[in-house]
Each structure stands twice: as structure tokens, then as C-alpha cells.
Amino acid sequence: MRDLQPVNIETHLKNAVIFNALGDEEIALIAKGAREVRCDKGVTIFHRGDACTGFHIVVFGQVKLSFTSAQGVEKIVEIVQQGQSFGEAMMFLDKPYVVSAQALSSSLLLHVSKSAVFSEMERNHDTMRKMLGSLARRTHRLMLDVEGYCLHSGKQRIIGYLLNQLEHGEPGSEAVSLDLAVTKCVIASRLNLTQEHFSRILHELSDLDLIQVDGRRLTIPSLQRLSLHQFE
CATH class of the missing domain: 1.10.10.10 (Winged helix-like DNA-binding domain superfamily/Winged helix DNA-binding domain)
Incomplete structure (x- = not known):
């Protein structure tokens, strides 16, 4: 694990893809509901079926999102890198996680609470629009992945x-x-x-x-x- 000095949460929120269109005031309000999560390599961040109380942003490190079939075969859905986030969809759907998350290396994450995000979205509808735009781009990327699985060798x-x-x-x-x-x-x-x-x-x-x-x-x-x- 890297040094344990506290990080500037607002700076890392601003650098995250999902928040990079937000202004300083919006970031400051959301930062009040964010906390650091430090993980050694191999640590499970959450399991499939766990309740979703917010979403995570990777400050440094890597996280794999995966599920295991009934036959015990693991399928990795995504490898989340620095500056990227995961768990937003389940947060908005108010559903349990459909994948498990595990640190592939020593990692520092920010957990952003559902209540902080929802409060800011209710206060400022422009925040909602910007976040939905970010989610739409991510969905488009996942659709390209599916296209690759189906059509590419x-x-x-x-x-x-x-x-x-x-x-x-x-x-x-x-x-x-x-x-x-x-x-x-x-x-x-x-x-x-x-x-x-x-x-x-x-x-x-x-x-x-x-x-x-x-x-x-x-x-x-x-x-x-x-x-x-x-x-x-």
C-alpha cells in the first residue's frame, strides 16, 4: 500500500470521469458524502448480492468486476482503472450488486454515498444531466464490448x-x-x-x-x- 497520507477528496472527485463536467460547488457538496477506502491486493470490496449504498472511484490501483457461473467459472466484466468509477448503475436502480469487486493491486478508492449524490441531484438538475451523460457514455462503451464478443474474432x-x-x-x-x-x-x-x-x-x-x-x-x-x- 502506498503512503497513508490523506488525499484531497475534492480533487479526485473532479478528476473522476463521472464528475469531470461538474463545477467546484457541486463537487464540494458531494465530497461531504465521500470517504477513503484502502485495499490491499486481493481484498474483496463487495460481493454479488450485497446492498449498494453508493459507488466507488479508483484513485489509484485496479479493481476487477466479475461474477462466477454455476460451474465455478469466473467471468471478468470490467477492469476499472485510475479515475474510473463503478457501482453507479446499481445505486440508481436501488438494487444489490450484480457483480463482485476485488482489488487487483494495492488500491485507494473513494466511496461516494448514495445520499450525497441524490441530494445534489435533487438540488441541482444540471448535476443529474451531467451524470446521466457520463453513464450513457459508459453504457455505449459496454455495448461496443458486446459487439466485439459477438462479431470479432x-x-x-x-x-x-x-x-x-x-x-x-x-x-x-x-x-x-x-x-x-x-x-x-x-x-x-x-x-x-x-x-x-x-x-x-x-x-x-x-x-x-x-x-x-x-x-x-x-x-x-x-x-x-x-x-x-x-x-x-
Whole structure:
């Protein structure tokens, strides 16, 4: 765990995607209902079926959202990164959590209470509009994920994931390296692939000299070649 110095809650709320359209006054009021939650790697933040009393924002670290099938197979729905949030939908629906949340690394979260959010939304309808806009964008992203599962091959999903991790790279860039922030089995589950299928595709891409794998470090000799290969 990083140092235990208290954080500036208002600053981190303002930087969160769901609140980045709000003004200082709105942020200050919501901050009164927020508290820090520090988690070591592997700590469960909530279980599927637990009552939802608010939602969480990741200040640093990573959190996986998942559920387990009747056969005991875990499916990772989302990997939540710094600045992102989770749990808002269940808060607005006033329903128990439909997934479990677990820290993938040492993490600091902010828990924002339902009462603080609802009070501000009742006070200022513009806050409601801004938050609903943020939720709509997230829903759109999840729909794109579903489209990928249904219409894209495993190879396309993996290449798309790698390119998304290098969003600041240019297609014509020289070789670039990427350190995977989570394990390969977590990424495989996130992409709706078995570990065996995921590993096989990495080997195929490596044999084509499109990637070079060294543990969690991947080197991409040419972003342009990898991007073009995605839809071949």
C-alpha cells in the first residue's frame, strides 16, 4: 500500500470521469458524502448480492468486476482503472450488486454515498444531466464490448486491446513496449477468451513477428503492421 497520507477528496472527485463536467460547488457538496477506502491486493470490496449504498472511484490501483457461473467459472466484466468509477448503475436502480469487486493491486478508492449524490441531484438538475451523460457514455462503451464478443474474432479482440493500451502511439511509430498491468488470465477473461485460446493467439502473433513476449512485457515492432493485421 502506498503512503497513508490523506488525499484531497475534492480533487479526485473532479478528476473522476463521472464528475469531470461538474463545477467546484457541486463537487464540494458531494465530497461531504465521500470517504477513503484502502485495499490491499486481493481484498474483496463487495460481493454479488450485497446492498449498494453508493459507488466507488479508483484513485489509484485496479479493481476487477466479475461474477462466477454455476460451474465455478469466473467471468471478468470490467477492469476499472485510475479515475474510473463503478457501482453507479446499481445505486440508481436501488438494487444489490450484480457483480463482485476485488482489488487487483494495492488500491485507494473513494466511496461516494448514495445520499450525497441524490441530494445534489435533487438540488441541482444540471448535476443529474451531467451524470446521466457520463453513464450513457459508459453504457455505449459496454455495448461496443458486446459487439466485439459477438462479431470479432479472438485475434481481433487481442490486437484491439493491445492497441487501446497504446492509445498515444502513432500507427507509424517505431517499436514500442507495453507492460501489461494485469495478468494474462485476467485479460483473457476480460476479452471473453479461455487462457489457452489467449496464449495460442499470442504465440501466433509472436511467430509472425507482430509482437515479442517477455513475461508481462510485450514489444510491438510496428504498430502499423499490427493494426493492419487486426482485420486480415
